[in-house]
Amino acid sequence: MATNGKATNIVWHKSSVGKLNRQELLEQKGCVLWITGLSGSGKSALACALCQALYSRGKLTYILDGDNIRHGLNRDLSFKAEDRAENIRRIGEVAKLFADAGIICIASVISPYRRDRDACRELLPEGDFIEVFMDVPLQICEARDPKGLYKLARAGKIKGFTGIDDPYEPPLNCELVLPQKGNDCASPCEMAETVISYLEEKGYLLA
Numbered sequence: 358m359a360t361n362g363k364a365t366n367i368v369w370h371k372s373s374v375g376k377l378n379r380q381e382l383l384e385q386k387g388c389v390l391w392i393t394g395l396s397g398s399g400k401s402a403l404a405c406a407l408c409q410a411l412y413s414r415g416k417l418t419y420i421l422d423g424d425n426i427r428h429g430l431n432r433d434l435s436f437k438a439e440d441r442a443e444n445i446r447r448i449g450e451v452a453k454l455f456a457d458a459g460i461i462c463i464a465s466v467i468s469p470y471r472r473d474r475d476a477c478r479e480l481l482p483e484g485d486f487i488e489v490f491m492d493v494p495l496q497i498c499e500a501r502d503p504k505g506l507y508k509l510a511r512a513g514k515i516k517g518f519t520g521i522d523d524p525y526e527p528p529l530n531c532e533l534v535l536p537q538k539g540n541d542c543a544s545p546c547e548m549a550e551t552v553i554s555y556l557e558e559k560g561y562l563l564a
């Protein structure tokens with residue numbers, strides 16, 4: 358297998374147990390649910406509701422939450438553009454591994470740049486990267502402000518805050534936009550059911 362990295366003389370090792378075997382065992386298909394949107398748009402709430410609802414149906418998920426990953430794997434990264442890109446690249450690669458394990462991997466990250474999200478999509482087989490856009494206006498996110506970060510950003514105490522003085526590029530062609538039209542007040546649990554219907558329709562929940 359080719360590599361774009363710096364290491365040379367490396368050879369891909371295959372195991373006798375493959376993705377199909379793992380999927381059969383788990384009665385589900387591995388995939389990545391990529392939840393993108395502004396801070397405060399409800400990414401984490403949806404991720405948790407999804408995890409809970411799928412767990413109740415006997416389905417295995419794992420959440421990669423931007424805030425949490427920045428406490429460990431990505432603790433060396435800031436919020437400047439190239440570090441956000443590296444943050445998303447690493448999370449995309451980890452998500453790919455989880456999907457290969459047969460797990461429904463839920464990434465909830467701002468992922469503000471279209472190019473970085475598209476690069477993550479390219480890592481996965483067709484259909485297995487399911488982009489979910491939390492289409493919540495900045496005014497609503499700012500009014501929620503559960504961590505008080507918008508207030509700090511407006512006061513100039515946080516520089517380069519997404520939506521205030523750093524860009525967010527909404528998806529152009531994503532699989533799901535939430536909340537759905539005409540259902541602006543949908544709860545995270547209701548939105549989770551919309552996502553689960555999509556997974557069922559596309560054959561990701563095998564039994």
Ligand SMILES: Nc1ncnc2c1ncn2[C@@H]1O[C@H](COP(=O)(O)OS(=O)(=O)O)[C@@H](OP(=O)(O)O)[C@H]1O
Nearest residue numbers: 396397423424436441444466467468469517518519
């Ligand atoms: N400058 C700046 N811009 C945006 N967000 C900031 C910033 N500084 C700290 N935070 C907090 O970090 C959380 C976002 O981390 P992510 O890894 O998802 O961001 S990114 O995808 O790399 O843009 C984000 O969490 P969520 O509110 O859950 O989205 C914020 O709490």
Ligand SMILES: Nc1ncnc2c1ncn2[C@@H]1O[C@H](COP(=O)(O)OP(=O)(O)O)[C@@H](O)[C@H]1O
Nearest residue numbers: 395396397398399400401402501503543544545
């Ligand atoms: N569908 C929703 N309707 C109303 N409030 C919500 C909804 N989803 C999340 N919230 C609230 O909005 C705030 C931000 O949600 P959170 O999931 O932390 O967003 P994010 O992960 O995108 O920053 C929280 O206080 C949460 O309780």
